[in-house]
Amino acid sequence: MQRVKGVSITPHNCKIQDKNDEFYRQFNIVVCGLDSIEARRWINSQLVELFDEEDPDSLKILIDGGTEGFKGQSRVIIPTMTSCIECQLDMHAPRAAVPLCTLATIPRQPEHCIEWAHIIAWDQEKPFPKLDNDDPEHITWLYKKSLARAQEFNIPGVTYSLTQGVVKNIIPAIASTNAIIAASCCNEAFKIATSAAPPLGPEENYMMYSGNDSIYTYTFKHEKKDDCPVCGNLPRDLEVGKDWTLQELIESLAVVPGAQLKKPSVRAEGKSLYMQSPESLEVATRPNLAKKVMEFVNEGDEIGVTDPAFARVTFRFRVKVK
Secondary structure, three states: OOOOOOOOOOOOOOOHHHOOHHHHHOOOEEEEOOOOHHHHHHHHHHHHHHOEOOEHHHOOEEEEEEEEOOEEEEEEEOOOOOOOOOOOHHHHOOOOOOOHHHHHHOOOOHHHHHHHHHHHHHHHHOOOOOOOOOOHHHHHHHHHHHHHHHHHOOOOOOOHHHHHHHHOOOOOOOHHHHHHHHHHHHHHHHHHHHOOOOOOOOOOOEEEEEOOOOOEEEEEOOOOOOOOOOOOOOOEEEEEOOOOEHHHHHHHOOOOOOOOOOOOEEEEOOEEEEOOOOHHHHHHHHHHHHOEHHHOOOOOOEEEEEOHHHOOOOEEEEEEEO
């Protein structure tokens, strides 16, 4: 009887960003079970940048899986050949903020009561010097405030776990959903490694699973985008208010579904409009934040945006006045 070779596991207790190019070059397939969009975007850009058309061995296939409660997805990304995570970024738009007037006067959902305790009651009463989302005492205070608020407006559903989830912006993990998505990712890796069956992509590269009401899955093709800042070569349109200041433009880059950048630096026509670092450049360009964007660019001009979270990527935007 032939023995099947076992799996060798080497743990690395560090951030994925701490590893250099040589570390990632040793793999043929990268399977991700990451817990944030930022980390997914980073590994995606890393593998795309490593690919050299003249070196087939530089192609590293990315298999990504993720879950949110009873929902999940798995996808196969072949760098530069199929749509990448950045192409699909608009599917993961930032959570819409609830207006303060709703929180303060007419809460309708248990989440509204929790956000009221988190934003308004905490600021008014300041029970602790600084909120620590991982401190049970802090979460308990928010839970009790939320529960009292919910009872006042006859809103059911406020629990300690929900309070923790809203405050930390997390969705509880469901073991069965995690198992299904993990199995899907392993299945895709097996198919790619053995050629036993066609994997997801390039025709159908995205699998969605929904277990809310029953068990439902479907696959579809997410199109590669020519204006993707990672795998495309065209600038992406960016709507800018004609009276916007540079500060407003920078703030908008955090919420635009196709950008979602937390610490952007902006350049135009070889000139630095605002730089987050080094400190000397930040100080030198800070006065520009109060100036109108249209003092620096015209409609149709291109701006380049960088962010320290994506060191390899320059986001190219074409200014469109709205």
